[in-house]
Amino acid sequence: MTSKPQVAPIEFKPKFDEESLYEVHKKVHPRAVSGIFATWRWALVWITQLIFYGVCWLPWNGRQAVLFDLVERKFYIFGLVFWPQDVFFLAILLIISAYSLFLFTAVGGRLWCGYACPQTVYTEIFTWIEQKIEGERNARIKLDAAPMSARKFRLRAAKYGAWTVLSLWTGFTFVGYFTPIQTLWTSTWSFALGPWETFWMFFYGAFTYLFAGHMREQVCKHMCPYARFQGVMFDPDTLTITYDTERGEPRGARKKGVDPKAIAKGECVDCGICVQVCPTGIDIRDGLQYECIGCAACIDACDQVMDKMDYPKGLIRYSTEHAIEEHWGWREILGHIVRPRVVIYSVVLGAICVAFVWGIATKPVLRVDVIRDRATLAREVEGGLIENVYRLHVINVSETGHRYSIGVSGLQGIDLASERTIEVPAAGAKSISVQVRVPPESGKKGSNQIYFDVKSLADEKISVHEKASFLLP
């Protein structure tokens, strides 16, 4: 701070030039790569997308196998049915996902980003379409720069058209997980879609189009929270995509097969291919950067260059900070996977998973809520008996319909004056009003504990023993 007061507004240098981050950015046209990691990436594209586009069409017991039925407020996942009361499982599932992400990140860096994240996967598919229609990287850069012509228009129209179809299909599939997809399909073609289904289909489709077609690495760089904090899960033993500076530098062009030592250079031939293939447009040779999504495209690319030069592969490779410093091989790297952080994550994750599976396996298939009828507390009926009225809400969580018997116990001479059975369809719920009568002398004045027993007639083991209170005047 200066003591002289500033009169005229001085030119402030903005702390961070947010505008330029986005607007000056050049479109990244990644060059196509092949290689072992590219194969892995494509395998994951296939697996995740076959699951996403396919699973919603699978039938199960006459219904959709996986359906998050928002309207009925029931989630079906194959043989399991979840009710809002099961929200606990959802919470645990989220915790498991978070912990797995921590664990994977600590061990293998941004494996999620590089291979499995929908943003990566859809970008990969959209880029593939782009490449099929507009050609390889150089052709695309040229096309971008060229003035509008009949050819450019045709190519652009084809590309945007293909993207649109894929996006709409994705939007349709997405909505198909929340409303039964068969009905959705038929109502799409008879133009009988509900307004909100239509809205969400286009909404999700538009997001896919925008994110995978146009924004791509911008999403990872500016919008993804995980990209921002993944750094804190890294430690010097975390596997990351690393350029071996010691081996590569000083970089420089040379003829094929020249021994780097003979020309006093490192092994990087400065061909720039690692930069051209990078979907986020960074240079991995500048060191690990938060923009790097760990896709390993630069590894594949550089390995090909090394092969051509007859140099050993792995100038860019999966390695750790320690390994690079200490010149470790794979054996030592693997030996350092087990470390306190990883052990703690694994133990906690294992424990939660066991609890989760146990919880699902022992999930009750019948639930009964007893609600006292507040309007009539207790009244005297014929024969001098005292009657209390309850409402039983019987939830059948199982996959088959059941008829249940209703019993009551806990007081001398207690009995029901209403229906003794109730039929509840598969994955359904029913409420029934029950009148319970007892002789006035069988309990104390005020509240007395009684029990309702709801039992399946088909299977004795499916039963619920539920507490309630009976009021005596």
Next chain:
Amino acid sequence: MLKVLLVLWPSFVVAGIAEGVFFTVIDPRELYLFGEPVHFSRLATYSIGFLGFWIVCAASSLMTWFLMLGPSDLNRPRGRQE
């Protein structure tokens, strides 16, 4: 553009979470609108709820963005718009 994203995107994410938590706990049929039980379909209630959450969250993000403006944005002399 980035500013628009900075307002719309975080609010979208938080609205998604809020929507999830709110409607897991509360059945739309238990809601009242101006003293009348909500008569929209559940899907409509969810959707309107989400858009509502989004608007509220976006307002908050907008305010954050506004308060984060630096002196260089505010000290601009009158009439000299860049």
